[in-house]
Amino acid sequence: MTSPARTSLARIVARVVLGAFLLVAGTAHLTVARAEFAAQVPAWLPLDSDVVVVASGVVELVLGAALVFLGRYRVQVGWVVAAFFVAIFPGNIAQYVDGVSAFGLDTDGVRLTRLFFQPVLVVWALWSTGAWRDRAALRERTALRS
Secondary structure, eight states: OOOOOOOOHHHHHHHHHHHHHHHHHHHHHHTTTHHHHHHTSOTTSSSOHHHHHHHHHHHHHHHHHHHHHOGGGHHHHHHHHHHHHHHHHHHHHHHHHHTOOBTTBOSHHHHHHHHTHHHHHHHHHHHHHTTTTTHHHHHHHHHHHO
C-alpha cells in the first residue's frame, strides 16, 4: 500500500495559513461581515441569503479547523476544501455579472479580477495538502477499505 509522501514545511505553513484564512472568513460570515456576505449570494439561488451566509460560515469554520488540526487527513481535507472553493465560485460570477458591490469590490474591473483568484484558492488547497500529488495513495487506501 502506498502512503502519502511526507509534507514539506512550505506546504504545512501554506495549509495552516489557508486554514487560518478560512477560520477568519467563517467567523466574519457569522459576525461582523454578515451583510457583506449576504450581498454576494446570487439572486437566482432559491434559499434565504442569511441561511446561505450562516451555512457557508459554518462550513468555512469546519474546513479551516480541519486544515489546521487534521494534518493526518490532509489529502481528504484538501479535496473537500478545493471542492468548496469550486462550489462557491458561481456566487463570485454572479457578483460580477450582477454588478453587486461588497467588500470593496465596487467596479466591474475589480470584480472581474477577483474571479481569477478563485482558481488560485483551489490550487492552494490542493498543493498545500498534497492532495493532487497524493491522489493515487488516497485512491489505493480507499479501495482497500471497501
